[in-house]
Amino acid sequence: MASHFIQEGALGILTLPGTGGNYLEQPDFTDVDWLRERFSNTGLKGIIIRGSGRHFSAGANLDKLKKLAGDETLLFHRMTAGKKLIQMIAAAEIPVVAGISGVCFGGGLEIALACHIRVCSEKALFAAPEANYGIMPGLGGTVTLSRLIGPGKAAEMILSGDIVNAEKALALGLTDYVVPDRDLHSFTLDYLNKMTADRDTAVIRSIMKSIHHSQTMDFESALEEETKLFCALAVSHLKNKE
Amino acid sequence: MMFRTIDWKIADDTGHLVLNQPPANIMTRLFFDELGHLTKHVIPDSQLKALIIYGNGRHFSAGADHYELTEHIRENLPGNYPEEIPSFLKENLQSFLYLDQLSVPTFAAIRGTCFGSALELALSCKYRICGEGTVLGFPESSFGLMPGCGGSVRLAGIVGKARAIELIVSGRNFSAEEAYHWGLIHKILPRKVVIEETIILAREISNRRVNPSVVE
Numbered sequence: 001m002a003s004h005f006i007q008e009g010a011l012g013i014l015t016l017p018g019t020g021g022n023y024l025e026q027p028d029f030t031d032v033d034w035l036r037e038r039f040s041n042t043g044l045k046g047i048i049i050r051g052s053g054r055h056f057s058a059g060a061n062l063d064k065l066k067k068l069a070g071d072e073t074l075l076f077h078r079m080t081a082g083k084k085l086i087q088m089i090a091a092a093e094i095p096v097v098a099g100i101s102g103v104c105f106g107g108g109l110e111i112a113l114a115c116h117i118r119v120c121s122e123k124a125l126f127a128a129p130e131a132n133y134g135i136m137p138g139l140g141g142t143v144t145l146s147r148l149i150g151p152g153k154a155a156e157m158i159l160s161g162d163i164v165n166a167e168k169a170l171a172l173g174l175t176d177y178v179v180p181d182r183d184l185h186s187f188t189l190d191y192l193n194k195m196t197a198d199r200d201t202a203v204i205r206s207i208m209k210s211i212h213h214s215q216t217m218d219f220e221s222a223l224e225e226e227t228k229l230f231c232a233l234a235v236s237h238l239k240n241k242e
Numbered sequence: 243m244m245f246r247t248i249d250w251k252i253a254d255d256t257g258h259l260v261l262n263q264p265p266a267n268i269m270t271r272l273f274f275d276e277l278g279h280l281t282k283h284v285i286p287d288s289q290l291k292a293l294i295i296y297g298n299g300r301h302f303s304a305g306a307d308h309y310e311l312t313e314h315i316r317e318n319l320p321g322n323y324p325e326e327i328p329s330f331l332k333e334n335l336q337s338f339l340y341l342d343q344l345s346v347p348t349f350a351a352i353r354g355t356c357f358g359s360a361l362e363l364a365l366s367c368k369y370r371i372c373g374e375g376t377v378l379g380f381p382e383s384s385f386g387l388m389p390g391c392g393g394s395v396r397l398a399g400i401v402g403k404a405r406a407i408e409l410i411v412s413g414r415n416f417s418a419e420e421a422y423h424w425g426l427i428h429k430i431l432p433r434k435v436v437i438e439e440t441i442i443l444a445r446e447i448s449n450r451r452v453n454p455s456v457v458e
Contacts, residue, residue: 095407117404148402176404195412199383207388207410214398214406220339222395227335230390231327234312235319237386
């Protein structure tokens with residue numbers, strides 16, 4: 001059930017658990033400390049998150065979730081751990097790109113939404129089906145989806161539970177790129193490599209911090225922080241020249 | 243007040259802020275000083291109904307001179323850096339913020355090139371009108387830098403985080419057509435009519451704002 005992580009050049013590739021039809025066996029789909037260690041590798045310039053085999057992720061395994069719900073304390077504990085993973089991805093100071101093939105449902109969609117950029121196969125399918133089972137997204141999906149595609153479209157997608165195909169996902173702004181199925185991984189690798197090649201990790205991290213601030217801080221504070229980050233780069237630049 | 247890097251005039255209640263160091267209209271230190279003066283002491287006392295920003299000649303502007311800028315930072319680092327940053331950088335931030343918060347419609351009429359700080363200036367306007375063939379970009383990352391006057395925050399606010407990360411980390415140039423597709427600019431016009439059409443647009447929008455009877 002474990003996720004695995006490999007490094008290709010300066011890029012990290014996280015593959016989501018693949019056994020049992022690409023379901024997430026638990027809300028905390030991988031070990032928090034394990035992922036933190038992978039993400040804090042300062043040699044990396046970007047990370048790709050992809051599914052194992054044909055699908056990105058089918059979301060929670062409902063039977064497992066029902067069992068888990070029998071123990072309220074344990075459920076809360078596991079959901080909190082799941083949110084920590086989501087938060088770790090969202091707050092990463094290097095670009096995280098989701099490479100989405102096949103189904104991207106429920107918790108899987110929430111993982112994709114935590115990524116900074118989404119590339120999907122033309123055969124990809126998206127849905128937040130929780131409401132069909134009398135529940136709702138629990139790993140931040142209502143918030144992240146609203147932010148990405150607007151509250152109206154997010155409400156429609158979450159309340160209906162309807163499946164959205166790649167073409168519609170592109171129109172909604174749910175995905176940033178749609179590519180032929182067989183090119184998904186090579187496109188994603190190439191895209192991230194082109195973006196970050198020749199870029200100093202300090203520059204990448206400073207830019208990412210500032211872009212995160214645009215959502216987490218009030219406007220004027222974010223502007224001031226950007227100027228500080230710029231100044232730090234300019235100063236280190238001058239030091240390197242000496 | 244005469245400026246050396248900016249041509250400032252008011253015509254028909256519309257302020258014209260023209261970057262006036264052709265051909266590239268580089269945003270030098272003097273430009274930022276003069277922009278600061280203009281936003282602090284001149285524009286607030288002018289009864290404008292609209293403001294238009296454009297470049298003299300073929301280009302909007304190629305942005306700041308990053309050699310001059312980093313040298314100036316070195317010479318002006320405050321004693322308590324990094325808690326405090328050089329005051330001239332804060333002044334620049336204030337100038338752009340002033341334009342951003344101006345209570346009349348603001349327009350960037352963009353032709354030729356619009357890079358770095360020039361794009362930050364354009365993003366501080368409410369409307370961006372581009373000439374065909376305009377090239378835009380945030381090339382700072384290729385110099386080991388990043389936008390420093392609001393570019394990353396403003397771009398993410400307009401086109402979303404994904405596109406902002408892609409464009410600012412890669413530093414790649416992009417066309418007016420791409421920018422239009424992302425919602426970053428509002429109109430593309432033949433380059434010869436960009437300024438005059440923007441003037442007309444500014445007049446239409448601002449008149450509607452202050453005098454509803456015009457619409458009737």
